[in-house]
Amino acid sequence: MRYLLILFSCFAFSQQGSLYTLAFYNVENLFDAIDDPKTFDDDYTPEGRNKWTSQLVDQKVRLISNILFSIGNEETKRPPFLIGLVEVENKKVVEKIASSEKLKAYNYGIAHFESPDFRGIDTALLYRKTLFRPTHQKAYALELVDHKTGAKRTTRDILVVSGYLNQHHITVLVNHWPSRRGGKMRSAPKRFKAAQLHRRITDSVARKHPQSKIISMGDYNDDPKDKSIQWIMKKKEEKILHNPMLALAKKGIGSLAYNDRWHLFDQMLFSLNWYGDPSLFLLKTAVYSPGKLRTLRGRYQGYPFRTQTKGNTLEGYSDHFPVYTILGERKD
Secondary structure: OHHHHHHHHHHHHHOOEEEEEEEEEEEEEEOOOOOOOOOOOHHHOOOOOOOOOHHHHHHHHHHHHHHHHHOOHHHHOOOOOEEEEEEEOOHHHHHHHHOOOOOHHHOEEEEEOOOOOOOOOEEEEEEEOOOEEEEEEEEEOOEEEOOOOOOEEEOOOEEEEEEEEOOEEEEEEEEEOOOOOOOHHHHHHHHHHHHHHHHHHHHHHHHHOOOOEEEEEEEOOOOOOOHHHHHHHEEOOEEOEEOOOHHHHHOOOOOEEEOOEEEOOEEEEEEHHHOOOOOEEEEEEEEOOOHHHEOOOOOOOOOEOOOEEOOEEOOOOOOOOOEEEEEEEEOO
């Protein structure tokens, strides 16, 4: 019933203004099939453990593109105007998505930088050129240090893209924070380091462009109630970001299953100037999890339907569900 009410409210608003979709998707190991001697991508080659071929790349691109096209389409009748992506190996695989049969008609531009991640996976943003005009792009490196050895470890950048949706200035952060490898507590300092970098970025945006509406999207590898996420939401007890996904987490809704529990690592956070603005505002934030994205049977029934597991090809999508937000823009 609540879903129908939201759908009706989106339809009703579309008669008075415009609707737009923001989407984020961790596409899980979208590598090309070519060995990069500078990174540890050997498993994703034809000779590697996963027997990763150009045919499998093209199949995965087709499946992912079909999903990206459909996110928010029921509400807005068009694909997202901004799409954050993580776990993409390079610009070439992002270009494959943008030029896919399903998306090529929508003229997507690409914001992407090669990150220093040891596996070679990056963050990226697709934007519809007819709707969003980027004015600034930058990748912020996250530097980690092994406390035992003092050795530096490379990981994914935070991608920042600023630009205009009509007259509205928007700044987007695309995140893929350090994983929980080694355990949640042991790895938590790495994600807090990412949170500190995130705070420096949002503080800088708020100082230099106070009118800019901030969207932070990503796979944070932490839930809405975890320390790293809570820390970036407030500054000296003053709320600076709002997380509409906290309400979803309280209902047990997740974007991935980790250690046999649902988690909401994939989130969208918004600066407070999104609220109280009658010209551009948030209508709905949700996890996109239709039946075709779910495993149909077996021990992992209902979990995200993966491309591969333990070297076996499943012909699925990702170990994460996408998340999205519907924006409303009121006509003058």
